[in-house]
Amino acid sequence: MAAVHHWTGLEARALRFALRMSVRAFAEHLGVAVRTVSKWEKLLAATEPRPDTQAILDTALARAEAGAHLRFETALSEAGRPGQGRQVTATGPRAWEYESWTDDLDRVVVALSRQDFLFADNLLNRWLARFKPLELDDKGLYLFARSTALLGDLQRDQGAVLGPMSAQHSYAGARSVFAQLDIPRRVAQLDLSLAVVAEMSGKLETAARHYETLAVDDRLSRRDRARARLWVGTALSKDGNHDYAARVMLAATREFEDLSEPDDWSVAHQKLALAHRGAGHRDQALRFIDIARRTGVTDSPMQRVRLDTAHGHILLSDPATRNDGLRILDDAAKLATEVGLSHQLGSIESIRMTSEGASRPRQR
Template identity: 70%
Template sequence: MATVHRWTGLEARALRLALRMSVRSFACHLGVGIRTISKWEKLLASTEPRQDTQAILDTALARADSAAHDRFDAFLSGQIVPLAGLHSGGPLAWEYESWSDDLDRAAVCLSRQDFTFAERLVRRWLGRFELSGLDDKGVYLYARSTALLGDLQRDQGAVLGPLSVQQSYASARWLFDRLGTPRRVAQLDLSLAVIAEMSGRLESAAQQYQSLAGDERLSRRDRARAQLWVGTALSKSGSHGHASRVMVAATKEFEDLEEPEDWSVAHQKLALAHRGAGDLPRALHFIGIARSTAASDTPMQRVRLETAHGHILLSDPATRDDGLNILDKAARMACQFGLSHQLASIEDIRAKEKSA
């Protein structure tokens, strides 16, 4: 295990890098000021921390795991270089791997609606390097990070404003286009169409979905999703019959692709289209299929399913109270997990019910 007889800024910086922390997080970890860390980073071996800080660094090193000790030894022995100018250049080999791993972890956290940890994992890398200093691999990871940040903002309902999902998706799209990755660009086009729909621009969203449903840059599954969302936009604009026909075609495509989660979501969308058309028996039939076959049990999907179910039950005076109770439960879950867009949808349904 590595030991340090006398700490200088050089060893302190090696420890920070070994722990994979930013200057700010390392300062918090040690309980010292950011300016102190910056001074060590600038002066390296020509400066020594104070005696009490030496002990703090000893403790931080002792508590580090074995992998961090290995990285610390490698930094000091020169096996990993450079120690200076890291942030003005690109990531080191182990940082590429850690960055990619963190993005995979962030995607899992996002699927579980653990927004706080997902955002922490994404932003630690977005704030670590200057984009201008990254090579193509680094730019690709930066673009993935930005797109994931957009997914997080979308699920939290941050649709409008300069720090919204629209900006994140547009930035990620520009980076993937710069890298010449057409499938990623098309996926971001699809995500931007979703945001258009969430923002109430239904005609624009339907047109974008229609174009992407036949876009060969996308996978067959993504094209089927675009087709399903054409139906969603049509249903929201009142074209329920046309919407149902489009959705049925997408549902068959998901069945052929053996995509049970998308297949279940398609039945949920079909149920709402039939509710809009006033065919409550078929609406209840399809929402029953969606609820019994849902492949995902995430809070987001539970809220969406229960919101759809409650909305359908509200349409019949005989089941109105049941519908209100289900919407109340969905609203509580939406609040618990910070699903503000879903909560706004529930409030809109309640408001329309009161005014009816």
């Protein structure tokens, strides 16, 4: 929701437009003289309402409906762009835009956790398309970089890993801006995201090396270092080194328990299950996946798909439970298709094909 810290005639006119009132109706709505509103309309940013009138404008904006707030933001944005009004000199975001941008990024985080990709994409591009980095101050650059990093998360979750419109490209761009702003923690977090991209694109040895370095990187929080340690195990397991991977993952799991991070703790058990499945320890794998299923986040389609994929993969390793495994994979594939998780859908298809090949009788 927009907020104005300092009203000028420019913001007052934008509010009148947003409320869809005439000059006279707006003056009556505020309880001021018509000539006062006319003065605001003429001088715009060159005039400021009196302190008591500033408070009246605050109240009028706060009581406006949601649609009026959106029209207010739009009117101010259009007025503040270069060439849109001769009396407006600002070229970067105004204070209210920073607040709206920050609020939108919080909404993006929630949308991504629910895999509401369309909503997240609309919110991000609302800001990334509005401003160029060269017209932003440090606060604006921070929001721009954070938006670009979240765009990378969206692209990664949708399976766009490499290329000009990919997670790798967005993460690299965000990292460059955070490095320019000299924010080491954010730079390290982007290094971690780029290592995930390397793993997803099949560069397992490269990813494992990066994870190992980041697992002891003081720029990262203790939680992020534990995640890096867990992902070392993931890369090792994908590369066939299942027993060592399980030991590394178990250390990360204990770290998440010490940190009281239940979601990460559950994900770690899911990955442990797959490592034990790869090592041929089916009973251990079933035990760990059962823990993950009982404690995992249930309102995230992404996590439901991952849990079901891991469970189905484990069940496929025994002919007695193969049909159950295929049924669970079918459900996971259906959900992945519904929410647009192309990378997970590809993993499910790969598991199916591998299972079909293993179940065919060998010809002599």
